[in-house]
Amino acid sequence: MMANAKGDRRERELVNKLDEEGFAVMRAPASGGATQRELPDVLAGNGDVFYAIEAKSSSGDPIYLSGEEVEALVYFSQNFGAKPKIGVRFDREDWYFFHPADVHQTDGGNYRVKKETALEEGNPMVALQTDDEDEGSEHEIGDVLNAVAEGILTVEEAEEMLK
Secondary structure (H helix, E strand, O other): OOHHHHHHHHHHHHHHHHHHHHOOEEEOOOOOOOOOOOOOHHHHHHEOEEEEEEEEEEOOOOEOOOHHHHHHHHHHHHHHOEEEEEEEOOOOEEEEEEEEHHEEOOOOEEEEHHHHHHHHHHHHHHHHHOOOHHHHOOOOHHHHHHHOOOOOOOOHHHHHHHH
């Protein structure tokens, strides 16, 4: 129960920070309520870019997401017309954001973000402001194709990323 209270607090903090950055933000209702399908934690848009964000926080241990959570995020994002982002925050650090295709997948099909990975490779919140169409250049072709094979990305999305 305590961990959930902390997660709620972190989610509210994320909403406030996005709001300060000029995004219109909405927290999804608590999971399992309205629908059988998992909803992202936060929806945010600023008129140029729209995000569906799965938010996770940790005191320092790696953050894990289930394959189902990530699939649901990507599925929702595609249908909603938003970009999927995984937002992670470690104690005493800022929020960092990843596209699901850029998050390490474990052999068991789950996803893991280590603190040092977040700090080195994650996008800071300010990077969410603009729709960085050049971001495809940082994606390794193998990773993108793997994401398509895993059903994380559509062929169209992969094509966009690799342009």
